Amino acid sequence: MSDQSSTSGYALLRNPRLNKGSAFSEEERRTYGLEGLLPPVPTTLSLQVARIHAELGNLDSDLQKYLLLSDLQARNETLFYAVLMSDPATFMPLVYTPTVGEACQKFDHIFRAARGIYLPITARGRLKGLLGNWPMKDIRFIVVTDGERILGLGDLGVGGMGIPIGKLSLYTACAGVPPEYCLPVTLDVGTNNESLLEDPLYLGLRQNRVRGADYMAFIDEFVQAAQVLYPKCCIQWEDFANISAVPILETYRDQVCTYNDDIQGTAAVALAGMYGALRISGQKLTDQRFLFLGGGSAATGIAELISQAMALEGLDIAAARARNALFDVNGLMVKSRTDLAGFQKPFAVNHAPISTFVEAVRALRPTGIIGVSTVPKLFNQQVIEAMAEINERPIIFPYSNPTSRSECTAEEAYRWSQGRAIFASGSPFGPVEIAGQTFVPGQGNNVYIFPAMGMAVFATEATRVTEEMFIVAAKAVAEQVTDKSLATGLIYPPQSQIFEASLHVAVRVAEYVFEKKLARVERPADIAKLIASRVYHPAYAA
Numbered sequence: 001m002s003d004q005s006s007t008s009g010y011a012l013l014r015n016p017r018l019n020k021g022s023a024f025s026e027e028e029r030r031t032y033g034l035e036g037l038l039p040p041v042p043t044t045l046s047l048q049v050a051r052i053h054a055e056l057g058n059l060d061s062d063l064q065k066y067l068l069l070s071d072l073q074a075r076n077e078t079l080f081y082a083v084l085m086s087d088p089a090t091f092m093p094l095v096y097t098p099t100v101g102e103a104c105q106k107f108d109h110i111f112r113a114a115r116g117i118y119l120p121i122t123a124r125g126r127l128k129g130l131l132g133n134w135p136m137k138d139i140r141f142i143v144v145t146d147g148e149r150i151l152g153l154g155d156l157g158v159g160g161m162g163i164p165i166g167k168l169s170l171y172t173a174c175a176g177v178p179p180e181y182c183l184p185v186t187l188d189v190g191t192n193n194e195s196l197l198e199d200p201l202y203l204g205l206r207q208n209r210v211r212g213a214d215y216m217a218f219i220d221e222f223v224q225a226a227q228v229l230y231p232k233c234c235i236q237w238e239d240f241a242n243i244s245a246v247p248i249l250e251t252y253r254d255q256v257c258t259y260n261d262d263i264q265g266t267a268a269v270a271l272a273g274m275y276g277a278l279r280i281s282g283q284k285l286t287d288q289r290f291l292f293l294g295g296g297s298a299a300t301g302i303a304e305l306i307s308q309a310m311a312l313e314g315l316d317i318a319a320a321r322a323r324n325a326l327f328d329v330n331g332l333m334v335k336s337r338t339d340l341a342g343f344q345k346p347f348a349v350n351h352a353p354i355s356t357f358v359e360a361v362r363a364l365r366p367t368g369i370i371g372v373s374t375v376p377k378l379f380n381q382q383v384i385e386a387m388a389e390i391n392e393r394p395i396i397f398p399y400s401n402p403t404s405r406s407e408c409t410a411e412e413a414y415r416w417s418q419g420r421a422i423f424a425s426g427s428p429f430g431p432v433e434i435a436g437q438t439f440v441p442g443q444g445n446n447v448y449i450f451p452a453m454g455m456a457v458f459a460t461e462a463t464r465v466t467e468e469m470f471i472v473a474a475k476a477v478a479e480q481v482t483d484k485s486l487a488t489g490l491i492y493p494p495q496s497q498i499f500e501a502s503l504h505v506a507v508r509v510a511e512y513v514f515e516k517k518l519a520r521v522e523r524p525a526d527i528a529k530l531i532a533s534r535v536y537h538p539a540y541a542a
């Protein structure tokens with residue numbers, strides 16, 4: 001756009017952060033040269049929200065709704081967030097799991113306006129320059145993926161970009177982190193997904209994934225560039241394969257402000273769910289035994305945080321870890337197995353090998369099973385019935401996303417356990433009625449953690465994200481669950497109240513940040529007030 005047009009009202013209509021669309025007032029239209037560029041009668045933000053609701057209501061595919069919202073985000077950011085925040089329970093499944101999964105799978109075929117920064121490994125040595133092309137200069141959050149494990153959908157190459165975009169939209173919609181501080185990033189190191197490599201529309205590098213020292217050097221260049229350009233930035237690693245996720249976290253967790261959402265955020269939401277479940281069963285955490293289906297990032301992250309929480313309640317850490325057993329493609333992770341990665345070994349149990357999950361359930365008699373395998377339907381009738389035979393109130397958490405990868409549905413868990421399951425799933429399920437009783441399944445998803453963690457880090461300008469901050473966050477989620485919710489089986493705050501719930505968690509985490517002297521701002525007398533003062537509200541500037 002030429003200089004002549006960039007200062008015009010026409011340019012204003014094309015700047016999503018400043019655009020008000022039909023809501024520009026008559027005075028603004030006169031001042032900015034917008035007269036004639038819009039239909040003549042100004043409207044209001046609330047009418048615009050109502051128009052979007054109605055438009056969405058006329059679409060019958062969730063992907064179409066996703067596209068409408070994503071076009072809106074590219075056109076008018078205030079209106080986009082006003083819509084999302086008007087009804088989070090309705091809009092989260094569209095901009096986040098499950099619909100975002102389909103959008104990532106079809107990314108190259110539905111590509112529209114670009115958002116975020118793409119860093120191809122072919123640009124090694126120039127990453128700071130590419131990252132610096134982003135127009136905002138004070139970035140506080142980068143959500144970054146390399147696209148290798150997108151939800152439970154596998155390697156989607158650059159199509160994974162939908163995830164950082166969706167997660168950061170929820171930083172704002174669920175916890176009020178102002179959008180101008182957020183930057184989605186995709187690292188393109190190639191893809192091993194043959195169908196993408198053969199697709200003429202594929203938008204990423206046409207090569208297999210780079211691994212090993214070259215990969216780690218690329219990651220390091222990215223981290224250093226982000227540090228130099230954005231010294232107050234927190235980097236959230238998202239949807240990397242575990243072979244990359246674990247070493248990256250280990251390398252940087254004590255060097256910079258960073259965390260891995262799949263390992264640590266998921267762990268916190270699972271622990272929160274356990275605290276809720278124990279209020280229903282009336283049991284103690286240290287009496288639980290968990291069996292995980294899957295032994296990757298999410299499983300080992302959850303198992304470790306639960307073990308740490310058990311240790312805080314008096315169990316020896318080794319004994320605590322022994323209460324968290326993992327089961328993967330090759331069966332129960334037992335000490336005699338020679339194929340275990342370093343991060344899996346602490347959870348290997350002293351037991352003879354077991355090759356089927358239902359046998360493992362019968363042998364270990366877990367109080368809860370947690371599905372983080374990416375494989376649907378493996379919590380089958382036999383498994384749920386075995387859990388219901390062993391436990392009065394079996395904990396059943398199929399956490400894999402999106403819905404198509406869920407280890408079971410809410411209906412299956414409740415039906416096969418005669419309504420006794422304490423259930424939560426990674427992607428949302430609607431209420432279920434069994435024998436006249438209505439159950440409300442919770443969404444056991446790190447969305448209860450990462451936006452809140454983001455707001456706490458943003459408001460305090462924290463230097464680090466520590467493991468203890470996730471335990472604090474887990475307790476802060478759990479303490480908000482009412483007895484009324486528990487009576488319906490709901491062990492998390494309702495999705496409709498996620499904004500209020502996230503701010504509560506942010507306050508608790510911020511208190512901890514100040515206590516541990518991890519903040520870069522002065523401790524205020526009233527931390528809740530500090531958080532409230534930092535919250536973004538979707539309203540047009542006067």
Ligand SMILES: NC(=O)C1=CN([C@@H]2O[C@H](COP(=O)(O)OP(=O)(O)OC[C@H]3O[C@@H](n4cnc5c(N)ncnc54)[C@H](OP(=O)(O)O)[C@@H]3O)[C@@H](O)[C@H]2O)C=CC1
Nearest residue numbers: 151152242294295296297298328329373400401426445446
């Ligand atoms: N609800 C939430 O908030 C979150 C949910 N998730 C979901 O959890 C899932 C896993 O994520 P993540 O841990 O990062 O992925 P990983 O790839 O790190 O782990 C997947 C694990 O499942 C194992 N697995 C694969 N197939 C089977 C099978 N048939 N039976 C038993 N185990 C199997 C894998 O074994 P192997 O490596 O040998 O193939 C691996 O150990 C994803 O679907 C993701 O969407 C993740 C984060 C948050």
Ligand SMILES: CC(=O)C(=O)O
Nearest residue numbers: 151239262401445446
């Ligand atoms: C929720 C999430 O982070 C995942 O499924 O990967």
Ligand SMILES: [Mg+2]
Nearest residue numbers: 238239261262
């Ligand atoms: Mg993830």
